[in-house]
Amino acid sequence: MAQQLHFEKHLLGGSSRSLKLAFVVDPLPELKAWKDSSVAMMRAAEKHGHEVYAIDARTLGWRKADAAHAGGVSGEAMHLHLRPDDHDWYRETGREWMPLTAFDAVVMRKDPPFDFEYLTATWLLERAEADGVRVLNRPRALRDHSEKLAIMEFPDFAPPTLVSRDMAQLQHFIDEERDVILKPLDGMGGSQIFRVHRNDANRNVILETLTHEGARTIMAQRYLPEIAHGDKRILLIAGQPVPWCLARIPKAGETRGNLAAGGTGIAQELSARDRQIAEALGPVLFKRGLLLVGLDVIGNHLTEINVTSPTCMVEIRQQSGFDAAGAFITALEHACGLA
Structure with a gap:
């Protein structure tokens, strides 16, 4: 808990007013609240006193302004009340088409695949950004950082x-x-x-x-035989490493540690090498508009840089007590000028 307080203090947390936040996500019925980091973020945002809206990424669009329409990028926004029940985790309290300029910040959390529709969403969000909308992670940065190929920029850490x-x-x-x-x-x-x-x-x-x-x-x-000890997911928030990572241990007979492939997640404190990698990459990626990043590290080697919808927040909090979702909202508040 002391680590949590130190982390949030470093991020200059502490909001002075309520924000109107939109989370661009996959359809809400598809989100698994008991493990989904986007749900954890929305819950943390409401706990911090902010208004939470969800926008299905499929509803994003742009219209040219005319006498009857303001124009710009908009989406179907659902105003949510978050509940603690993971099987019945939200109440929709309103739904309307809204311009993205109506929000203090838009958080892009749609899952891959990074196909043409995902690419189109980044173009739309970049147009909204040009109209003054604060979008995180930044659309251009999402396009510029292929989650597999981004390690080419940091070859000293790669296998x-x-x-x-x-x-x-x-x-x-x-x-x-x-x-x-x-x-x-x-x-x-x-x-x-x-x-x-x-x-x-x-x-x-x-x-x-x-x-x-x-x-x-x-x-x-x-x-890398060190995969037996876990494919570590290290979270960076505003360029700073979360002090706990999630080591995803492959199940018996498997090579892959991914939770989706049956791996078991074990929260553990960062090693000296983990911190070296995180502290080298964090400021560089944050400067490019990547507020939240997930590094994948096996042994001493960086294998991927995840920027689309990094996860593992729920498991880290359950096992370590560190509230990464809350730290993310604190960082978002600071990005919006609250301190």
Whole structure:
């Protein structure tokens, strides 16, 4: 708890007025309140005294201004009252189409895939930003930071890695490293991740399948045996590392630690190496408008930089007592000029 107070003090928390906050999310019935970080953020926002609205990302749109319409980017906003019951977690107290300029801040929390519709949402949100709307994470930063490829900017922290769709290059990398992880660049939740040994009889067909016969670029990384101790999710809020991470331990017989793939999350304090990585990346990413980032670290190596909808807040609070969702709202208040 002392860590929580120190963290929020560092972020200059303490709101003096109520904010009107919109969370751009997937359809509310699809959110699993007992583990969803977006729900935790909305609950924290209401606890801090703010008005909470949810906007289904599918309703975002833009209209040219005319004599009858103000124009700009808008969405169908649902005014919410949050409840503690995870199976009946909200009450809708109003619903109307609203311009995004009506909100003090818009929090982009739609989950991947980062497909054309997600890309379109970032363009719409960037247009709203040009109209004076505060959007976090910033739309341009979401586009500029591929969650797999962003590690290329920080190679000193990454494991041996190859990004390619060239079969000969990929085969050579497997021969060199002997034991590798192959993954698509647009995957999430551990989807389509393969561990391939040099002598794997299926290596050719795996490469053919993942690359679509050489038509799709993929990532290959040296297999890190430290995954047995967890794929650590480290949260950065306003450039500062949350003092607890969630180590996602693979289930028996699995390579992937992702919770969606059956991994078990264990909260633990950051190691010295974890802090080194987090403190090196945090200020750089925050300066670009990334208020919330999730770093994936296996052993001593950075493997991914998650910017779309980083999660694990609920598990960290349940096991450590650290309220990352509350710290995020404190950081959001500060971004809105409250102190």
